[in-house]
Amino acid sequence: xxxxxxxxxxxxxxxxxxxxxxxxxxxxxxxxxxxxxxxxxxxxxxxxxxxxxxxxxxxxxxxxxxxxxxxxxxxxxxxxxxxxxxxxxxxxxxxxxxxxxxxxxxxxxxxxxxxxxxxxxxxxxxxxxxxxxxxxxxxxxxxxxxxxxxxxxxxxxxxxxxxxxxxxxxxxxxxxxxxxxxxxxxxxxxxxxxxxxxxxxxxxxxxxxxxxxxxxxxxxxxxxxxxxxxxxxxxxxxxxxxxxxxxxxxxxxxxxxxxxxxx
Numbered sequence: 581x582x583x584x585x586x587x588x589x590x591x592x593x594x595x596x597x598x599x600x601x602x603x604x605x606x607x608x609x610x611x612x613x614x615x616x617x618x619x620x621x622x623x624x625x626x627x628x629x630x631x632x633x634x635x636x637x638x639x640x641x642x643x644x645x646x647x648x649x650x651x652x653x654x655x656x657x658x659x660x661x662x663x664x665x666x667x668x669x670x671x672x673x674x675x676x677x678x679x680x681x682x683x684x685x686x687x688x689x690x691x692x693x694x695x696x697x698x699x700x701x702x703x704x705x706x707x708x709x710x711x712x713x714x715x716x717x718x719x720x721x722x723x724x725x726x727x728x729x730x731x732x733x734x735x736x737x738x739x740x741x742x743x744x745x746x747x748x749x750x751x752x753x754x755x756x757x758x759x760x761x762x763x764x765x766x767x768x769x770x771x772x773x774x775x776x777x778x779x780x781x782x783x784x785x786x787x788x789x790x791x792x793x794x795x796x797x798x799x800x801x802x803x804x805x806x807x808x809x810x811x812x813x814x815x816x817x818x819x820x821x822x823x824x825x826x827x828x829x830x831x832x833x834x835x836x837x838x839x840x841x842x843x
Contacts, residue, residue, distance in 0.1 A: 582701065582727045584723055585708065585732065586723065588749075592734045593732045593770065593797070597732055598614055601708060604814050604826060605705070610705035611669075611704050615707060619674070635661075643692060659671050681718065731746060735772070766792045768796040769796075770797065771797060795825055
């Protein structure tokens with residue numbers, strides 16, 4: 581399954597969600613890949629613990645060979661890096677993505693990521709794509725390449741208005757480029773269960789018929805500690821409440837029944 585984590589708003593937890601869901605899948609024995617399409621490289625640094633400026637064989641290198649003449653293009657799996665965790669791999673980001681974007685757009689290479697990830701689907705049980713907080717060439721490429729889309733939602737009214745725009749953009753892309761793409765769910769992230777506004781917003785979105793997932797991810801300093809340590813929660817704090825929530829979310833996405841707390 582190829583999943584993209586997407587929201588045009590920054591700071592909503594896209595990298596945290598992509599990496600922690602991937603880490604749980606890997607810990608359960610699934611060969612799992614994270615593709616980092618954000619030039620900031622947060623997922624890359626989180627899982628590899630390295631500055632992206634020093635990395636070679638990145639997603640930018642994979643895409644650059646589609647606009648440069650070569651007799652022998654390298655296979656997509658040659659741009660995949662192993663992490664220190666079993667079954668967990670990364671196709672790292674690069675600052676070169678910013679420079680490369682205009683060239684890729686000019687040569688209409690919007691489907692090249694999908695071609696590469698379809699090939700990698702033969703090698704991996706699960707692929708998670710992390711995106712930048714923008715509807716740019718790379719994010720569109722990811723939405724075209726994916727089968728499922730997860731939308732992190734920060735529980736405030738500004739995020740709610742942005743959510744409607746995001747769903748509209750996805751609908752346009754589904755109609756024009758990827759009719760098989762499914763919005764798998766809206767994830768309430770950094771959820772404060774004791775505050776009335778987040779509960780009210782989630783209830784209203786649910787009443788509108790939007791696909792709000794029943795598992796909500798709470799706000800915790802443990803996530804920041806996880807980033808600093810370069811260790812997904814399943815490895816840093818396997819018994820923490822937020823880790824349990826991520827486990828429940830992973831189970832829910834895989835069709836299992838989970839117990840959820842009422843709003």
